[in-house]
Amino acid sequence: MKTYDxxxxxxxxxxxxxxYFLKKQGFTGTIALIERDTSYANGCTARSCGGIRQQFSTPENIRLSKFGLNILRRLKEExxxxxxxxxxxxxxxxxxxxxxRAILEENHAIQVENGADNVLLDAQxxxxxxxxxxxxxxxxGCFGKSGEGWLDPYSLMGLFRKAAAARGVDIIQGEVASVKKTGGRASSLTLTDGxxxxxxxxxxxxxxxxxxxxxxxGIELPVGPRKRYVYVLDCPGASEALxxxxxxxxxxGIYFRPEGRQFICGLSPEEVDEPREMNWEVDYAWFEERIWETLAARVPAFxxxxxxxxxxxHYDYNALDQNAVIGPHPQVSNFLFANGFSGHGLQQGPGAGNAIAELIIHGGYRTIDLERFGFERIARKVPLFERNVI
Incomplete structure (x- = not known):
C-alpha cells in the first residue's frame, strides 16, 4: 500500500x-491527485460556460471570485x-x-462593499x-464594468494541473471504491482496480x-449532479455591439453570451423540471419551448x-443552499471538503484550493475567512443561501 501525506x-x-497551492505554499509532504477521467472531458470544469463574476449576494463568494480574477490578472507571472x-x-x-429591484440593489451594495466594480443602470x-x-x-440592470467575463475553463484547469505535477504531485487515474476509517480518521481508500x-x-x-x-x-453530504443544457447559436444578422x-x-433566468462569432445560451430549470437522468443527451425541446421566444423578445436580433x-x-449542486462546502469535518478531522459549488466552481476553484492549502499547512484560513462555508451548517441543516445563482 502506498502512503501519501x-x-x-x-x-x-x-x-x-x-x-498546486499546497506546493506553492511550501508543503514538503507527498501529494496524490486522484482523477477517474484523466481526459477531463466530462468533468464539471471542462463542460462549464467559463464565467467569472463578482455579482453574488454572499461576501465569501465575491472574495473567492476576486481571488480567481487576481490569478487571471497575473496568469503569465503565475x-x-x-x-x-x-x-x-x-x-x-x-x-x-x-x-x-430591491434584491438587485441589496446585492449590488454587498458587491461594491467587497470591491466589485459594477454599476446599476435604470431602463433608460x-x-x-x-x-x-x-x-x-x-x-x-447590474453591469460589471471590469473583472467579469468568461474564459476557457479547460485551459485554466490544465495550467493548475500541469504546474502541480511539475512540483511533484502524483496524478493517479482511478476511481474510489471505498474509504476506510481508523480511530475516527480517514486512514486509506481503495480504488476500483483494487x-x-x-x-x-x-x-x-x-x-x-x-x-x-x-x-x-459515513458522512451525509447533500451534494450531487445536476444536468444543464448549453446551446450554441448562429445569428448571421447580429451587430458588432451584440x-x-x-x-x-x-x-x-435565461442567459446568453457571445462565443466567438456565435453565441451560447441556457436556462436552469425549476426543481420540478430538473432532468432525472444524468446522461449526456441534449433536450432540444427545452430550447424550443422554454428559451427561444423569451430570448428573442428581449433581444430581437435572436x-x-x-x-x-x-x-x-453536470455540476456539483449543494441542495441545502447552493453554496460551497469548504473545510474539515468536525468529527473526521482529516477529511476536508471542497465541493458543492453549484455552478461556480471554475471561478471559485483557485480561491478554494488556496484555502484548503492554508488549512492543511497552517491549520486555519489566512487569505479568505471561509468559516461560514464549513460543514457545521450542513450538519445543523442551517442554510447560507446564495441569492444570485445562474
Whole structure:
C-alpha cells in the first residue's frame, strides 16, 4: 500500500488548485491527485460556460471570485509567458423587474462593499448602453464594468494541473471504491482496480461525486449532479455591439453570451423540471419551448437564430443552499471538503484550493475567512443561501 501525506480526490479546477497551492505554499509532504477521467472531458470544469463574476449576494463568494480574477490578472507571472486562457472581460449584466429591484440593489451594495466594480443602470441607461436590448418590463440592470467575463475553463484547469505535477504531485487515474476509517480518521481508500492508498489527509474535491465519496466515509453530504443544457447559436444578422455584449441574465433566468462569432445560451430549470437522468443527451425541446421566444423578445436580433450545436454539463449542486462546502469535518478531522459549488466552481476553484492549502499547512484560513462555508451548517441543516445563482 502506498502512503501519501495528502490525497485529493478529484482533478478538476478545485482539486488541481489545492494541489498546486499546497506546493506553492511550501508543503514538503507527498501529494496524490486522484482523477477517474484523466481526459477531463466530462468533468464539471471542462463542460462549464467559463464565467467569472463578482455579482453574488454572499461576501465569501465575491472574495473567492476576486481571488480567481487576481490569478487571471497575473496568469503569465503565475504559470509562465505562454499561459493563456482567452479571458474575455466583457462583464456580466443581470437584469431585474420591479419585483426584483430591491434584491438587485441589496446585492449590488454587498458587491461594491467587497470591491466589485459594477454599476446599476435604470431602463433608460440600459437602452443607451445596450441598444440591442428591449427594456420592456425592466427596472434595473447590474453591469460589471471590469473583472467579469468568461474564459476557457479547460485551459485554466490544465495550467493548475500541469504546474502541480511539475512540483511533484502524483496524478493517479482511478476511481474510489471505498474509504476506510481508523480511530475516527480517514486512514486509506481503495480504488476500483483494487489498489489501496493510505492518507494523512483526505480532500474531497470530487465534484458531482462528492456526496458519494462522503458517504463512503459515513458522512451525509447533500451534494450531487445536476444536468444543464448549453446551446450554441448562429445569428448571421447580429451587430458588432451584440457580439461585444456582456453575459446577460434575463429576468426569466435565461442567459446568453457571445462565443466567438456565435453565441451560447441556457436556462436552469425549476426543481420540478430538473432532468432525472444524468446522461449526456441534449433536450432540444427545452430550447424550443422554454428559451427561444423569451430570448428573442428581449433581444430581437435572436429572432433569426439557429441552434448549430449544444452540450450537456453536470455540476456539483449543494441542495441545502447552493453554496460551497469548504473545510474539515468536525468529527473526521482529516477529511476536508471542497465541493458543492453549484455552478461556480471554475471561478471559485483557485480561491478554494488556496484555502484548503492554508488549512492543511497552517491549520486555519489566512487569505479568505471561509468559516461560514464549513460543514457545521450542513450538519445543523442551517442554510447560507446564495441569492444570485445562474
Amino acid at each position: 495528502v490525497v485529493i480526490v478529484g482533478g478538476g479546477i478545485v482539486g488541481s488548485s489545492a494541489a 504559470f509562465g509567458p505562454e499561459a493563456d486562457v482567452g479571458f474575455h472581460e466583457q462583464g456580466y449584466l443581470i437584469l431585474a423587474s420591479e419585483n426584483g 441607461g440600459l437602452a443607451k448602453q445596450f441598444p440591442w436590448l428591449v427594456t420592456d418590463g425592466l427596472a434595473l 489498489s489501496e492508498i493510505a492518507c494523512g489527509t483526505l480532500v474531497n474535491a470530487g465534484g458531482t461525486g462528492a456526496g458519494a465519496l462522503a458517504r463512503m466515509a 457580439h461585444k455584449a456582456p453575459l446577460t441574465v434575463d429576468i426569466s 429572432e433569426a437564430i439557429k441552434v448549430v450545436n449544444a452540450w450537456v454539463g
